[in-house]
Amino acid sequence: MERLKARVKTITYLAEDILGYEFEGLNQKFLPAFTPGSNVDLFVESVPVRSYSLYNKYEDSHTYKIAINKDEKSRGGSMGFQNKLKAGQIVELSEPRNNFTFHGEHNDIVFIAGGIGITPILSMIEHISEQNWKLYYFARSEDKCAFAQYLKDKFDQHVEIILSNQAGNIQKRVDHVFQVHSRNTEFYCCGPSNMIEAFKSFQADFPLTYYESFVPEHEASTENSYTVELRKSNKLIEVVQGETLLDALLKNGCDVMHSCKEGICGACETPVLEGAVDHRDSILTDDEKLENKTMFPCCSSAKDKFLVLDI
Numbered sequence: 001m002e003r004l005k006a007r008v009k010t011i012t013y014l015a016e017d018i019l020g021y022e023f024e025g026l027n028q029k030f031l032p033a034f035t036p037g038s039n040v041d042l043f044v045e046s047v048p049v050r051s052y053s054l055y056n057k058y059e060d061s062h063t064y065k066i067a068i069n070k071d072e073k074s075r076g077g078s079m080g081f082q083n084k085l086k087a088g089q090i091v092e093l094s095e096p097r098n099n100f101t102f103h104g105e106h107n108d109i110v111f112i113a114g115g116i117g118i119t120p121i122l123s124m125i126e127h128i129s130e131q132n133w134k135l136y137y138f139a140r141s142e143d144k145c146a147f148a149q150y151l152k153d154k155f156d157q158h159v160e161i162i163l164s165n166q167a168g169n170i171q172k173r174v175d176h177v178f179q180v181h182s183r184n185t186e187f188y189c190c191g192p193s194n195m196i197e198a199f200k201s202f203q204a205d206f207p208l209t210y211y212e213s214f215v216p217e218h219e220a221s222t223e224n225s226y227t228v229e230l231r232k233s234n235k236l237i238e239v240v241q242g243e244t245l246l247d248a249l250l251k252n253g254c255d256v257m258h259s260c261k262e263g264i265c266g267a268c269e270t271p272v273l274e275g276a277v278d279h280r281d282s283i284l285t286d287d288e289k290l291e292n293k294t295m296f297p298c299c300s301s302a303k304d305k306f307l308v309l310d311i
């Protein structure tokens, strides 16, 4: 996938530790369009690549807006970007991809967001025109609640902000949300792992549930040794116990795009032609995993001894 060049147009304070970055195309050209729920990888020299959700509505400005939270557990990404990015700077971005599609086909829509998980949800909200919708937005404190004022000013009656000291048990809170909305409601969730786990516990009874996780739900699969045929490149590679398929591909000179290396961003998606996959990503639905048409080599592996990829 080609990288896009873009300029940092604005940097905005959104909340404590959270800065907003807006990117525009160069030479009066617009960046490519994106759909709500999309994310992009951000490439800045000497900072590890990271993926960020786009929180704006593309049609409003033809720019990309992301929010970066200076996470104290950061492995160099968020902190590095906040230190390095300056207004006017030229950076590289991946083309937008969407692992968290907004459907918007039903009359009632519910969003559950936790912390920085508000970003893909905000983009979806900006696209709603007529339906009934409600946002339950969990934040640690008022100071850390990005977009709170904007949401109150623009969508007040649709938004319930729940601060940590009022939230209590997250499972109970999520239980309550599902109790007061019908099975015909579309539910979207993005937030920390305990929120995602609580949300997923309703998937069997509520058919229209969609979520995006910022943390991996499974460990990468590195237990097996196996052979992989790269059909287009006409190559065979060996993957040994202890390494991921992505490690083996890179070691063998295959330039596979990647970012999170944790099965959450979607950057390394690779088409599968033959062989069963041990899927460990947090992106594919159960049905998509069964279809076995695609995989994420940063975390998933062959189930057996042989796999054929369409690269």
Ligand code: FES
Binding pocket: 257, 258, 259, 260, 261, 262, 263, 264, 265, 266, 267, 268, 269, 296, 297, 298, 299
């Ligand atoms: S690198 Fe992010 S899903 Fe593989």
